[in-house]
Amino acid sequence: xxxxxxxxxxxxxxxxxxxxxxxxxxxxxxxxxxxxxxxxxxxxxxxxxxxxxxxxxxxxxxxxxxxxxxxxxxxxxxxx
Amino acid sequence: xxxxxxxxxxxxxxxxxxxxxxxxxxxxxxxxxxxxxxxxxxxxxxxxxxxxxxxxxxxxxxxxxxxxxxxxxxxxxxxxxxxxxxxxxxxxxxxxxxxxxxxxxxxxxxxxxxxxxxxxxxxxxxxxxxxxxxxxxxxxx
Numbered sequence: 019x020x021x022x023x024x025x026x027x028x029x030x031x032x033x034x035x036x037x038x039x040x041x042x043x044x045x046x047x048x049x050x051x052x053x054x055x056x057x058x059x060x061x062x063x064x065x066x067x068x069x070x071x072x073x074x075x076x077x078x079x080x081x082x083x084x085x086x087x088x089x090x091x092x093x094x095x096x097x098x
Numbered sequence: 099x100x101x102x103x104x105x106x107x108x109x110x111x112x113x114x115x116x117x118x119x120x121x122x123x124x125x126x127x128x129x130x131x132x133x134x135x136x137x138x139x140x141x142x143x144x145x146x147x148x149x150x151x152x153x154x155x156x157x158x159x160x161x162x163x164x165x166x167x168x169x170x171x172x173x174x175x176x177x178x179x180x181x182x183x184x185x186x187x188x189x190x191x192x193x194x195x196x197x198x199x200x201x202x203x204x205x206x207x208x209x210x211x212x213x214x215x216x217x218x219x220x221x222x223x224x225x226x227x228x229x230x231x232x233x234x235x236x237x238x239x
Binding site for chain 2: 049068
């Protein structure tokens with residue numbers, strides 16, 4: 019089971035912090051993004067990495083760049 | 099972008115489609131469960147056994163299942179978000195591999211006289227359970 023879980027990327031992100039700064043619940047953020055609350059929770063906890071279109075929606079919502087919210091260094095990402 | 103806590107909002111069109119589809123699929127299941135055992139003394143036995151049905155009952159049940167579930171799935175996939183779609187894909191992969199490994203193993207073992215011949219209905223129901231468990235795991239945990 020651990021092997022199956024490890025197949026999925028565990029990318030860190032600042033979504034929870036950004037949401038807390040606005041005093042939004044997960045349901046509030048989910049409504050902004052038109053996804054389920056479970057989706058927001060899964061992204062925040064790193065259990066699900068959003069698609070590129072959803073990542074752009076998140077970035078635009080918080081007036082940030084994608085790389086300012088999502089950090090892929092924990093899965094080996096690096097600047098080229 | 100607002101700094102205020104958002105008030106309770108109405109459901110988005112996607113959420114409305116989602117709950118309508120979920121309710122519709124539940125209704126199809128209810129009608130199917132009603133049509134199949136109609137007129138029989140033990141409904142649960144009729145649903146899960148191989149006992150004969152009348153031709154009209156069989157045709158009606160197949161139409162309800164194929165058209166109702168087919169339409170429901172069409173709208174379901176248009177209304178779920180990408181995280182649930184991901185959960186669904188994991189669930190389908192798991193249930194597919196469950197069938198791919200379980201059915202041939204049971205079939206060969208039955209031919210070898212090691213175990214009794216397995217009713218395919220068992221594999222079908224078990225694969226649905228595997229699908230549901232993996233879907234719930236990926237969506238909620």
